[in-house]
Amino acid sequence: MDKVGGFDKRLRRVEDWDLWMRMAYAGCKMGWVEEIVCAYRMFPGQMTRNAAAQKKVTVGVMNKFFDQPGLSDDLLALKSDVLTRVYLVCAGREYGADQCDDAQESIAEAIKLTPALATSRQDELIDSLLSWTTNPFVGDPIDYTMRVFNNLPDNAAAIKQKKRWALGEIGLRTFFTAKKNEDWSTVRRAGQVVAANAPARMWNRGVVSILLQSMMHRQPQS
Structure with missing residues (x-):
């Protein structure tokens, strides 16, 4: 050291x-x-407070490393890929903090560095963003997914075509997680999202059984 x-x-x-x-x-x-x-002891508010500062410092550290003299061509060739990944991580954090303007800027920068993210490597971009749905500080994974696809930059417009697929996948995962936690209101809400975006998934006997259970646990209206 x-x-x-x-x-x-x-x-x-x-x-x-x-x-x-x-x-x-x-x-x-x-x-x-x-x-x-x-x-680390972490709190939900940390994501909102840290998102912008985290991006500024992380990008600065990476640029400082790659801008130093004497780096080999092999290392310099990694700069675009490294910065692309940094911007993707920052975008996920910013969407989670509901800082959608900043997230759009991060996605736009990532695509400028790696244009294939908007074409042949769309799945890589989507997987990176949706990986945040398992982070407890993101909040509701369905709301997060809708926030992402409703707030993409212009150079990522083609990715909006995957919105229904993404909501179907995240909705189904939320559905089963909520069932495990016996959160029946979330089971019903997630089931509605799956039915609207991936209706074929609703014909699974396990899904039907869980939906019936959720109806049995519905609170009577006063």
Whole structure:
């Protein structure tokens, strides 16, 4: 650590990434242990507060690394791909924080760096965004999915064609998760989303059985 200068105390975020990249470039061997060594207490409001600052610092750290003199051509060739992934992660976080204008900018930047994300690699972009639906700080996964597809930048317009497919997939997963948690109102809502976007899935006997259970647990109106 002394050789590469230790933690950059000017950074408020991703200072660990910055250090790891400098250590790796200096030839330090990396490894990991398959156990939890620390834990963070996190709160829903953190996503809203951190999204914009996280993007600014992360992009800055990556640019600082790739802009240093003496990098090999092989490393420089990775810059676009690395920044693309950074912007995709930032977009997911921003959609989760309901900062849709910032998310659109992040998606637009990712596609500028990797145009195939809007064409032959659409699934990669969609998978990256939908991976956030399992993050508890995103909130309702169905609402998050609708927010994504209703707020895409112009250069991602073609991806809107996958909206019904995405809602069907996320709706079905939410359906089964809600059943496991005995959250019957969410079961019914998710079932409606699946019926509207992937009606063929509703003919599954397991789905029908769960829907009937949810009706039995409906609270009587006063």
